[in-house]
Amino acid sequence: MSAVRRFAAATLAAVTSAALLTTGAAGAVTAQPEAQPPQTPEHRAMSAVKAMSLEEKVGQLFVLFAYGPKADAPDARNTALYGVATPAEVISKYKPGGWIYFSARGNVENPTQLATYSNALQRQATSTGLRVPMTIATDQEQGVVVRVGPPATQFGGNMAHGAARSVADARTAAGITGRELKAMGIRQNYAPVADVNVNALNPVIGVRSFSSNPQLVSDLTVAQVQGYEKDAKIISTAKHFPGHGDTVDDSHNAALPTINHTRAEWNAIDAPPFKAAIKAGIDSIMTAHIAVPSLDPSGDPATLSKPIMTDILRGELGFRGVICTDALEMGAVRLKYGDAEVAVRAIEAGVDQLLLPPAPDVQFKAVVDAVKSGRISERRLNESVARILLLKLTRGVLTSPYVDPAAVATTVGTPASLATAQAIVDKSTTLVKNDAGTLPLGNTPRSILVTGWGATTTQTLAANLTKRGATATVRETGAAPTDVAIDDAVAKAKLNDVTVVLTQKAWDTKVTDKLAKQQKLVKALLATGKTVIVVAVRDPYDIAYFDAAPTYVATYSYTGVSMESLAKVLYGEIKPAGKLPVDIPVAGQPTTVLYPFGHGLSW
Known part of the structure; x- marks a missing residue:
């Protein structure tokens, strides 16, 4: 009996009727009946x-990645991190339970390539050791966080869904995204974000959240869980428990954010979306590298906190699925303890999966040694491994690890999906101010300067305006425009009938060396006396820093579909239908509301 069949006999006995796994000549997995007790x-x-x-069990706890787009392609960065050069060798060495793709790390070329890559990785996993297929995952949150770009279908992201207020559309979007990921061999999406963004200065969540309203976040989180799990039949992951929505620090960096909500505030604000997700049957929950003193006064990150992971998430909230860490390479979780200790403490806290360990050899050995010494009991290890295998079984990872690359084109980015995405995003664009009655522009021929943030975004919008008869000029100025760039944009604005200036987190002076350069650009353009339309293509909070702007639109996203929707609104082809899913506070006065939740103009 092959190793695959031995694993199947031990694991499955039957999926529904005592089926065993067997590997066919082409590498496909099929089910063969074999009578066994139910x-x-x-x-x-x-x-x-x-x-x-023991080593095979510990391997199942790790979710790894490798640089490059092919399983057999060597990369010196892999050698530096793992001691071996190719993704296939990484799998052979560690036998990980999970794998994650990143576009920024060279994994993603196109959807068909990903399907081929996924198959190659799974062939390696199922020919190594006990031969268990991996759960391949990615972060396809949509909007500002995606790993697979076009031709995969793009949406406006969570806050755009919050502005549109449609649970049906949120579910549809998740279903489309999930089916496309599944066609590429990706069986887990680290989405939806269930954080309630109640802090306008939150540098890491922002538009990744649906809303500042816990009920709206709960409703849309449940809708997306249903879209991923029931419609697309992949694993969804609610993140970041116990809630990352009220912080001014970015946990990716060397700072541990602290959430100072009281227990009552946590129950009212942060907990409801996770409770709703658990009630809806969420498969997996991702931890947050944050300190929440009201939940655990130790100062430990939630990822390493037994009071939070076990006592609250498992005990009080009743979650029985897989808990995975946020990336262990992030600075916030590495501050208090060394990497080896972090891995062990996460498991002691109640976590099942260790995502992106920055010191894999050290952390793998630390967990093995902790079990051998009795610090982590074998029973505790077995619980996590069983949960991981059970999820693989119920989501078909064990029985159907391979995909057909030839079928990608009929699933990913189809005309029907693209049209649906555009229709969904069209409901989200929010007109916050129109004091001068500038919008809609109408069909009069005019010259328009498109300036501000985003080399691709400004060009995309200009192309959309050109299609509508405008003579569009682009002067992209970036996230921190220089004085020379600002002067040039102002000069060009004076030569055009209308200027559309795109801002992206203009409130966040940290990313512009505290010089507020985007704010300076907008104010300089307004001072020309020409018609200026300000568009926030990410966080809607920017208006607080140049409230003198008479016309202000929020798109929540800079994707192509969002720019198409924006062009439609500017020209009056559709009415702006989005409503603010958050309060926009006055700059420097977080408790004073400038524009309230639910605000949105139309005509």
Whole structure:
């Protein structure tokens, strides 16, 4: 009996009727009947755990990545991190339970390439050791966080859904995204973000959140869980528990954010979306590298906190699925303890999966040694491995790890999906101010300067305006425009009938060396006396820093579909239908509301 069949016998006994896995000549996995006593999925998962070595069990806890777009392509960065050069060798060495793709790390060329890559990685996983397929994952949140760009279908992201207020559309978007990921061999999406963004100065969440309203976040989180799990039948992951929505620090950096909500505030603000997701059957929950003194006064990151992960998430909230860490390479979780200790403490806290360990050899050995010494009991290790295997079983990772690359074109970025995405995004564009009655522009021929943030975004918008008869000029100035760039944009604005200036987190002076250069650009353009339309293509909060702007639009996203929707609104082809999903506070006065939740103009 092959190793694949031995694993199947131990793990599955049957998916529905005592089926065993077998690998065909083409590498496809098919089910062959073999009569065995009926067992629950939980029993089958525990049976598999008993057949695994200690190192194989620990491997299942790790979610790794590798640089490059092919399983057999060597990369010196892999050698530096893992001691081996190719993704296939990484899998052979660690036998990880999970894998994650990043566009920024050279994994993504196009959807068909990803399908081929996924198959190659799974072939390696199923030919190594106990031969367990991996759960391949990515962060396809949509909007400002995506790993697979066009031709995959793009949406406006969470806050755009919050502005549109449609649970049906949020579910549809998740279903489309999930089916496309599944066609590429990606069986887990680290989405939806369930954080309630109640802090306008939050540098890491912002538009990744649906709203500042816990009920709206809860409703849309549940809708997306249903879209991913029920419609697309992939694993969804609510993040970042216990809630990353009220911080001014970015946990990616060397600072541990602290959430100073009281327990009552946490219950009212942060907990509801996670409770709703659990009630809806969420498969997985990702931790946050944040300190919440009211939940755990130790000062430990939530990722390493047993009071938060076990006592609250498991005990009080009743979550029985897989808990995975946010990336362990992030600065916030590495501050208090060394990397080896972080890995062990996360498991002690109640976490099941260790995502992106920055010191894999050290952390793998630390977990193995902790089990051998009795610091982590074998029972505790087995619980996590069983949960991981059970999820793989119930989501079909074990029985159907391969995909057909030839079928990608009929699933990913289809005309029907693209049209649906555009229709959904068209409901989200929000007109916040129109004091001068500038909008809609109408069909009069005019010259328009498109300036501000985003080399691709400004060009995309200009192309959309040109299609509508405008003579469009682009002067992209970036996130921190120089004085020379500002002067040039002002000079060009004086030569055009209308200027559309795009801002992207103009409130965040940290990213512009505290010089507020985007704010300076907008104010200089307004001083020309020409018609200026300010558009926030990310966080809607920018208006607080140049409230003198008479015309202000929020798109929540700089994707192509968002720029098309913006052009439609500017020209009056559609009415702006979005409503603010957050309060916009007065600059420097977080408790004073400038524009309230639910505000949105139309005509």
